[in-house]
Amino acid sequence: GDSVTQTEGLVTLTEGLPVMLNCTYQSTYSPFLFWYVQHLNEAPKLLLKSFTDNKRPEHQGFHATLHKSSSSFHLQKSSAQLSDSALYYCALRSPNNNNAPRFGAGTKLSVKP
Amino acid sequence: GALVYQYPRRTICKSGTSMRMECQAVGFQATSVAWYRQSPQKTFELIALSTVNSAIKYEQNFTQEKFPISHPNLSFSSMTVLNAYLEDRGLYLCGANRASQNTLYFGAGTRLSVL
Numbered sequence: 001g002d003s004v005t006q007t008e009g010l011v012t013l014t015e016g017l018p019v020m021l022n023c024t025y026q027s028t029y030s031p032f033l034f035w036y037v038q039h040l041n042e043a044p045k046l047l048l049k050s051f052t053d054n055k056r057p058e059h060q061g062f063h064a065t066l067h068k069s070s071s072s073f074h075l076q077k078s079s080a081q082l083s084d085s086a087l088y089y090c091a092l093r094s095p096n097n098n099n100a101p102r103f104g105a106g107t108k109l110s111v112k113p
Numbered sequence: 114g115a116l117v118y119q120y121p122r123r124t125i126c127k128s129g130t131s132m133r134m135e136c137q138a139v140g141f142q143a144t145s146v147a148w149y150r151q152s153p154q155k156t157f158e159l160i161a162l163s164t165v166n167s168a169i170k171y172e173q174n175f176t177q178e179k180f181p182i183s184h185p186n187l188s189f190s191s192m193t194v195l196n197a198y199l200e201d202r203g204l205y206l207c208g209a210n211r212a213s214q215n216t217l218y219f220g221a222g223t224r225l226s227v228l
Contacts, residue, residue, distance in 0.1 A: 032215070043117070043221040044206070089157065093215075100147035100208070101217060103157040 002027045004092045006104035013111050019062075019077040021107045023090030026071065033066055033073040034091040034101060044089060048075070080111045116140055117209045119220030126197050127228050133193040134223040136207030142187040143209035147217060148180070152203040160205075163190055197227045 003026045013019060025033065036044040048059050050066040050073060062077045073090060087108050091101040116139040126132045136146060145164040149157040161171040163184040171177060184190040190209075194201055204224050208217035 034216075036219075041221075043219045046216055046218070049216060091157075100145075100159050100162040102159065103149075105156045 002031065002092050002094060002099075002102050004090050004102055004104035006090055006107050008107045009105070010108045010110065013080045013109070015082055015111055015113050016079050019075070019080045019084065019109065021075040021088050021090075021109065023064075023073045023075065023104060024071050025073065025090075025092045027092060027094060029094050030068070031095065032093045033064070034093070035062070035064060035073070035075050036089045036091060036103075038087040038089065038106075040086075047088075080109075082111050082113060085109055085111045117143075117207060117218050117220040119205075119207050119223050121223055122221060123224045123226070125226045125228060128198055129196055131193055131195045132197055132225060133191055134205055134207075134225075136190045136192075136209065136220055138188045138209040138218075141209075141211045141213075141218075143190075144187065144212040145210040146184055146190040147208040147210070148182065148190075148192050149206045149208065150203045151206055151222070157206065160192070194225060197225065199227050201225060202227050 005024045007022050033050040035047040037047045038044040048064050064073050064075045066073050087106050089106045090104040093101040118137045120135045147162045148160040151157050159172045160175045161169050163169045163182050169182050182192045204222040206222045207220045210217050
């Protein structure tokens, strides 16, 4: 079945340094990949989603590239901000619209001054 | 924009009692609604996917007998946790699928505590 792996439970960075959060997946089909961000006591919000035409999605300085060869969709940002501190979830959805996204375990990003 | 409201935000129930939670999509039509549970130390566990005019699809370890879901129209869904016990504690999230974008939009969740 479909699965998503986020190996880092916690990533701690100093403000201004680059961010990279790992996400790899397993799927029988060519899935859609998503990144959701959840700030404390808030709803998870969609940050990025993969495109079918291999464009690189970007939002709020974050970007992610879907690499089918390595089954990865790592989240990156060139310079971390204090406000980026949050939980980040990678999710996968099969092309069949009768499926709900499957989520990874999540990575807590903590940005320090 | 797409907004999803969940009610109540927090609830406490006695062990063995039941609790109903609601999910409302505002500003768009939710062709399907996915219910998740976010437990401490765990990720999002998918409970079920409900699509209007289709059978509700429950995941392994979750049943209709324990988590009955109602999805009467394209803007509203509710789920009940029957006979709640300690292991049912957590944040229950509703994700409403905006068909035109094939994307789930989440509510802030209902946090269930069981005494």
